[in-house]
Amino acid sequence: MCVDGPAGSGKTTLAAQLEGELGRHGSTVVVHMDDLYEGWEAGPSGGAARLAEWVLGPLSAGRDGRYRRYDWVERAYAEEHVVQVATDYVVVEGCGAGARAVDGLATLLVWVEAPDDERLRRGLARDGQSEREHWLRWMVDEAAFYTEHDVVGRADVRLDGWGRPVGQHGQP
Structure with a gap:
């Protein structure tokens, strides 16, 4: 399952809820797209390509998925994570999780x-005011990404940032 949407919309919170609920029914792993981006400057596209190549592609071929977590502070790849093919549920959350590269793999x-104002408020509350310029640039990058990949149009389920279903025209 891929949980996508703009930064600060509530994807990580939803993924944690899904992990708890699905974990009652079988083994569950959450993969965070933040671990696959090479920092703010890379934008969501690179993380999406790594998700398909390193995790979902191998899983769909019956092999374990593997990725190295990107450390944003050290600006380098860190420890390796293995997503075992025997895992019952894999939840991928983050900007770019629904890229066209994962079509057929999720x-x-x-x-x-x-x-946007709520997302920025949430993000700066989490990351600090010093990250404001990064956030503003990321919001532009992700908007272009979502237009290119038509993630909203391809989504099976649409939720608002508080977990409520959204209708076809952005109305609950």
């Missing part, structure tokens, strides 16, 4: 959205 695409 069984469900969930889109989570929230207003």
Whole structure:
């Protein structure tokens, strides 16, 4: 399952809830796209390509997925993580999780959205005011990415940033 949507919309919160619920029914792993991006400057495209190549592609071929977590502070790859093919549920959350590169590799695409001002407020509360310029640039990059990949149009489920279903025209 891929949980995508703009930064600060509530994807990580939803993934944690899914991990708890699905974990009651079988082994569950959450892969965070933040671990696959090479920092702020890379944008969501690189993380999406690594997700397909390193994790979902191997899993769909019956092999373990593997990735090295990118350390944003050290600006280098860190420890390796293995996503075993025997895992019952894999939840991928983060900007770019629903890229066209994962078509056919994921069984469900969930889109989570929230207003830009709320997303920025949440992000700066988490990351600090010093990251404001990074956030503003990322918001532009992700908007272009989502247009290119039509993630909203391809989503199986749409939720707002508080977990409520969203209709076809952005209305609950």
